[in-house]
Amino acid sequence: MIEDKPDTNSFRFFGLGGSNEVGRSCHILQYKGKTVMLDAGVHPAHQGIASLPFYDEFNLSKVDVLLISHFHLDHAASLPYVMQRTNFQGRVFMTHPTKAIYRWLLSDFVKVTNIGNGTAASSGDENLYTDEDLAESFDKIETVDFHSTIDVNGIKFTAYHAGHVLGAAMFQVEIAGLRILFTGDYSRELDRHLNSAEVPSLPSDILIVESTFGTATHEPRVSKERKLTQLIHTTVAKGGRVLLPVFALGRAQEIMLILDEYWSQHAEELGTGQVPIFYASNLARKCMSVFQTYVNMMNDKIRKKFRDSQTNPFIFKNISYLKNLDEFQDFGPSVMLASPGMLQNGLSRDLLEKWCPDEKNLVLITGYSVEGTMAKFLILEPESIPSINNPDVTIPRRCQVEEISFAAHVDFRENLEFVEKIGAPSIILVHGESNPMGRLKSALLSNFSPLKGTENEVHVYNPRNCVAVDIEFKGVKIAK
């Protein structure tokens, strides 16, 4: 366990997860005797205790405030564990849509992880938490509105729009005059339904920023959308099936907006059930009602569409919902959006194993695939894949595999532009595999090299998990 930090003018960052990796995000901030925890995720490539951040390395009873940036599992799925199974006693905050979606997502997460470890009834040691833990912790979570500042014993924080997924927030935290901005996962591109990330009106001394895509460049949105619809159209035209593994909520809704519009534009060839589109998730209906409820938190484009047509843009004409595969009759070409997004288990994995032996079929990866998951493995186009229910059985892989990213993380140019706008003298990189993160660090340092040696020098840190970063602010900050 990390030793206590003496109460000086130094700020400490301590990563319990999500440092030099993507997954199990959890970061600790300490300044002037206050402790803030950012996110509480799990690692999608691991199971049970192994999927948790390194909670044993920090005394969680010290945490005053825990802020959750968004509902994705790698940022939120260990929260019930923290609240119910550790000595954590702090207050927990998230935005309204995050809390609404978090509830359904995590009860599904409990179900899925329980199936992997025996029956749902016997909650063995392997299960991180139960439905009861989830329900009890849920009542204690407090919600925040965007742009309104909350003060908990001298820790002030404000949520800003982060883009990425519905409800996602960046948090600007202020302790004794020192301001820290945590981006969580964020995007700057205007998409079909979300506001892009904003720059807070007050400057920040420290920026904690994601580095998922490192120094890579995204393809322009128009050409990405065209590629997506054309690939799918070509596949179904020759009688193939298309599997889009998606995380149940968030980016899946963006893909649905694109496909529903395209199907309406090509109604003669594809419409009225000729080529059905399915959204297969235990959560489909519940989740869509959350999206339909929070249209007022989305961007102007989609709100205008809502006003003009008087119909909810998340009520799709060409997409039907499937709760499970029992009700699915697999005749002829179809397009299937199924969760989970990294093909670890569940519906998307079952369909992958069913469809991958046929070369007519297409698996189209649109999200970010974490190291160690089936989605990441599949991109390498292996000859065969192991069956989930019987690891001794391998299944030939002849289907086409393509990747078009709609993951809604910033690329290098967008990230750099945002980092420059924030203008923080200290930058801490998180949420990226070591290589892309290392490249991003070098690129940022060379970008800011003209300031080197001046009083405006920019420092960039890429710490590993459980390695503290201490930054002195002696005499600079005056408590206001």
Ligand SMILES: [Zn+2]
């Ligand atoms: Zn995310």
